[in-house]
Amino acid sequence: EVQVAESGGGLVQPGGSLRLSCAASGFTVSSNYMSWVRQAPGKGLEWVSVLYSYGNTYYADSVKGRFTISRDNSKNTLYLQMNSLRTEDTGVYYCARVGILLGDPNGMDVWGQGTTVTVSS
Amino acid sequence: DIQMTQSPSSLSASVGDRVTITCRASQDIRNALGWYQQKPGKAPQRLIHAASRLQTGVPSRFSGSGSGTEFTLTISSLQPEDFATYYCLQHNSYPWTFGQGTKVEIK
Numbered sequence: 048e049v050q051v052a053e054s055g056g057g058l059v060q061p062g063g064s065l066r067l068s069c070a071a072s073g074f075t076v077s078s079n080y081m082s083w084v085r086q087a088p089g090k091g092l093e094w095v096s097v098l099y100s101y102g103n104t105y106y107a108d109s110v111k112g113r114f115t116i117s118r119d120n121s122k123n124t125l126y127l128q129m130n131s132l133r134t135e136d137t138g139v140y141y142c143a144r145v146g147i148l149l150g151d152p153n154g155m156d157v158w159g160q161g162t163t164v165t166v167s168s
Numbered sequence: 169d170i171q172m173t174q175s176p177s178s179l180s181a182s183v184g185d186r187v188t189i190t191c192r193a194s195q196d197i198r199n200a201l202g203w204y205q206q207k208p209g210k211a212p213q214r215l216i217h218a219a220s221r222l223q224t225g226v227p228s229r230f231s232g233s234g235s236g237t238e239f240t241l242t243i244s245s246l247q248p249e250d251f252a253t254y255y256c257l258q259h260n261s262y263p264w265t266f267g268q269g270t271k272v273e274i275k
Contacts, residue, residue, distance in 0.1 A: 084212075092204070092212065092255050094264040105262045108169075141211055148218055154202035154259050156223070158211040 049073035049157055051125075053142045056162030063132050067162055069125040069142030077120040080145035080152055083127050086161075087138040096127065097145060097152070110136075132166045139163050170194050170258050174267030180275040187243040189270045191256035196236050200260035203232055203241045206269075207252045215254075216241065246272070 055067040069081070083095040096106045096116040104116050115128040125142055140162050143155035171194040181187050191201065199219035204212040214223045216232035219239055229244045243250055251274055256267040 091269045092206075092257075092266045094257070094266065097262075097264075107263045146217065151200070152259050153200075153217055154214060154257055155204075155212075156214055156217070158213065160211050 049144075051142045051144065051157060051159040053140065053159045053162035056140065056164045058165045058167065059132055060168050061132060061134055061166055063166070064128070064130045065132065065164060067127040067129065067140055067142075067164070069127075069159060071123050071125070071144070074144065074157075076118050076123050076125055080147065081116075081118065081125045082143050082145050082155055083116065083125075084141045084143060084155065084158075085136075085138045085164075086141070087135070090138070095140070098125065129164070132164075134166050137164060137166045169263055170197060170261060170265055172256055172258055172265050172267040174256055174270055176270060177268065178271040178273065180273050181246050182275045183246055183248055185246045185275075187246050187250075187272060189241045189254055189256075191234075191239045191241075191267045193237045193239070193258055193260075197258045197260035199235045200258060201232075201234070201239050202257045202259070203230075204255045204257060205250075205252045206255065212255065243272075 051071045053069050082097040098116045113131045117126045142159045144157040146153040146156040173192045201219045203216040206212040215230050220232045231242050233240050254270045
């Protein structure tokens, strides 16, 4: 079965760091585009970042320069390194596989259950 | 950045009703749009991709249409399990952007 599972969330103080992990099964992370999406408490969905199979990365302006998306092919795992965390980064972080249609990204087709990040003093 | 304006923000409907949700993009996004359903405390699930293609396993009462800047999600006959929040997502250009969501509630 194709699935992803996030881990690594928790409570961190403003200015701190956290690394989220996303373990995939049923498919190969390195052969797919992968993305992170977050949701602040009681709010809508916000796209955060994407990593292409050939290494290109893109970020939302709100996290650019602070967050880094990466992967470990040997562990079939995606990561999100989050530095200089702010209270507004609080929320549930979802990992998702990005589908491909006719060679272009086609949105997120497989989602994890999410991991909760709380940035608070 | 491309802005996605979703309407309505909420609606009340009865089981069996036909429901329509609209997303308008601030610029042409071709057919690079998906629709997602989210239930409380759960991860989103994709219903429609490429504006009008039904995701495998999704009931046929869901349909999508549109291209360019105007898109529609239609539920032909609302079922009890369809009460949820729905989001559109444009992935034509970065940053990808979601609509603000439509909460479908029971009348």
